[in-house]
Amino acid sequence: MRLRGANPGMAPPHQLFEDTSTAAAPPPGEFQNPGAPSLGIPTQAFLSEPMSNFAMAYGSSLATQGKEMVDQNIDRIIPMNKLKYYFAVDTVYVGKKIGLLLFPYMHQNWEVRYKQDTPVAPRFDINAPDLYIPVMAFITYILVAGLALGTQNSFSPEILGMQASSALAWLIFEVFVILLSLYLVTVNTDLTTVDLVAFAGYKYVGMIWGVLSGLLFGKIVYYAVLGWCCVSVFFFMIRTLRLKILSEAAAEGVLVRGARNQLRMYLTMAIAAVQPLFMYWLTYHLVR
Template sequence: MDYTAAQSGFRQQHNMRLRNSSVDRPDGSQLFDDTSAAVPGPEGAYRNQQAGPQAEGLPGHSFLSDPMSNLAVAYGSSLASQGREMVDKNLDRFIPISKLKYYFAVDTVYVGKKLGILVFPYMHKNWEVNYQQDIPVAPRFDVNAPDLYIPTMGFITYILVAGLALGTQNRFSPELLGVQASSALVWLIMEVLAVLLSLYLVTVNTDLTTIDLLAFSGYKYVGMIVGIVAGLLFGRPAYYLSLLWCCAAIFVFMIRTLRLKLLSEAAAEGKLVRGTRNQLRMYLTMSIAAAQPIFMYWLTYHLIR
């Protein structure tokens, strides 16, 4: 009995407190102030963190606006520009970047015409390189100008076709393909070095550069690719026929191209090719042209079986 009465009295006191808390004060204000906004939640804490540097006077902004820091940034940028100029100058000393840009200045029309001349040079009449103010025009404007695009792509395509040929014969391996690529590159370098040595011994004054010789020596990869593809598609007789055609074409191409370069001094002086020096120049031209079919056969015959 006493427990029940005490419990009912407690409930009445609790209900009276709830009713008093929900009643507003006579002056229109609440009996208890809402203090929920005083407790910062996650969003409030994030806003306080964002507003922190502003409240503290923005030290990062003051650092960036410091004259000494601006001077340090300007000095660092000047050092970077000077370092880049020094690297470009030293790099151009060993690797003529500006000259290489000339040899890669080609377009689709030039590549198509050049490939046609390399495969069928017999109908081409004018073999002279055009000049503009003693500077040869870019290859895309003159089909007779040497380029490095076709030799580079020809070398890469030759390696890929060689890998395909080895794969069809169940002889493919990364090591063998690497040997094939390194062998072709070494023979190309040796050929260019031999020509440079021959020009030095014969004392030929010519405007041929090392890059020109590299370009002319790299044109033979076009005929090599044609021979390998013909051999893969139609057998060994097709390989010999197509390679023979391409060898004759590259021989004629080299003769007609190099004779204007190696015999330019004699032509300018109005001399006939009868002297000892001129005969050596002619023999050198014939030797360079005759070496192309030899290399073409040497680098391709083992790929066709």
């Protein structure tokens, strides 16, 4: 159908606006600046990469500073770089040390050997304190306590956890009281907190032998074996701590004269005497 008056040879009328419906849409993420040529660089990537790099660098710096702060604070309480010394043991040392804890009466020389003002490793000196035996003895004591509770039909994870927590709490309390006593008595000694943990942890060896004997042979054997171990640990602590706590007085050539030296002697005996009390308190309920 042809409109009237329309000239077939006439060109189409001029459009007022340009048709852009068929033009290619810009890809997502690109910003078309009409006043500048397009460089083809995604704006989101241009803005995100510097920020992500800055965030990664800042986070790495914070992590490094936090690690240094934690290492410094831990080193003030526990010398982490010296813990390797307390675990430098071997099988021969462990066997001899356990024998010394059970039969200390024939041992003569109790002094710790030094090499260039540094104590030698425990595997070279049976008198040196270590943490391997106390840690393993504590873990073994918890396992033996679980076995004893099982024979009494009263085992449960909660009770075993309370047993472990109680033993650990008493150990921490004991070390804290010893440190406070040494501070109040003003004793100049080379004993460290780790040394006291080691000496306080040696009593678990006798506790294990006592509980195992009671489980196998009855309560009378438990009392006999535990009594022997208590006396042995008392003797061991006296001979060991005497050289540590009375070292200043021994250097002056005076061991028992003077009120301060007598107080140090009483403190040594008190530390040794409290070991049997803990040994009995932590084991008597395990043997029925």
